[in-house]
Amino acid sequence: MTETPQTGTDQKEQGSVPEGQTLWDGDSGTLRAGSRRALAALIKGPYISAERQSQNWRALMADTDSIRSRLADMFLDLVVDAERGVAFVRNAETYDGEAPQVVRTRSLTLMDTAMLLHLRRELVSVPAGQRVIVGREEVFEQLAGYRDAASTDAALFAKRIRASWDAMSKLGILQPTPATQTEGRYEISPVLRLIFGPDEISAVSAVYDGMLAGGQVSVSEGDESLSEDEGSPDEEPREDTDDSEDGV
Numbered sequence: 001m002t003e004t005p006q007t008g009t010d011q012k013e014q015g016s017v018p019e020g021q022t023l024w025d026g027d028s029g030t031l032r033a034g035s036r037r038a039l040a041a042l043i044k045g046p047y048i049s050a051e052r053q054s055q056n057w058r059a060l061m062a063d064t065d066s067i068r069s070r071l072a073d074m075f076l077d078l079v080v081d082a083e084r085g086v087a088f089v090r091n092a093e094t095y096d097g098e099a100p101q102v103v104r105t106r107s108l109t110l111m112d113t114a115m116l117l118h119l120r121r122e123l124v125s126v127p128a129g130q131r132v133i134v135g136r137e138e139v140f141e142q143l144a145g146y147r148d149a150a151s152t153d154a155a156l157f158a159k160r161i162r163a164s165w166d167a168m169s170k171l172g173i174l175q176p177t178p179a180t181q182t183e184g185r186y187e188i189s190p191v192l193r194l195i196f197g198p199d200e201i202s203a204v205s206a207v208y209d210g211m212l213a214g215g216q217v218s219v220s221e222g223d224e225s226l227s228e229d230e231g232s233p234d235e236e237p238r239e240d241t242d243d244s245e246d247g248v
Helices: 008-013 032-045 054-063 064-071 110-124 134-150 154-170 198-212
Strands: 076-081 088-092 103-107 131-137 187-188 228-229
Touching: 008 110, 008 131, 032 054, 032 110, 054 064, 064 088, 110 134, 110 187, 131 134, 134 154
Parallel strands: none
Antiparallel strands: 076 088, 103 228, 131 187
């Protein structure tokens, strides 16, 4: 008995489009289907996690050079940390400094940055690969020292710190996992190790250490000069946000 071969449409409906074949009429792409999905996930952001997006991660690892090349065509740089199982894209810095900013940047509020610094310190205090679980109330208590520098209004300060916590959760910096079933407890994503380099950490930390010591603050709430790539885990969705007081 001769079997009738499946059409491309039938294969798509079953999710079994053969690797390397066209995926729609007029498809001129050359990447395999899995690689295309990984590429799309990187561009969509905020990042690919080996633990949470295993199929995309395996496709990326199997076709890294081709995916990196496609991203470079769009002035995007691929950052991969195989040890920690995370990957994301950021705007490329060309030699002439005239590359278009493909992924927009999001300005951080003063409280956003303070929380990121605290979470990153918690993360790097343990060996790579070890999970770090934090509680919302514990983090809020640790950041209470910034209240006098950021706001003398207790209610407004509480509103700002809750907004920053919610932002970290939305952006994937704080993640609910099977190990954090208790309400208000989250795991710090290992990708946070890659957001700031040592020089940036030192510069920003100096500002906040001065705040805690009662020194002058060089940035104001809602006008923080530090920004991060949307292609990294700091932006999802990729839209500019209002960092004004009303937008918190």
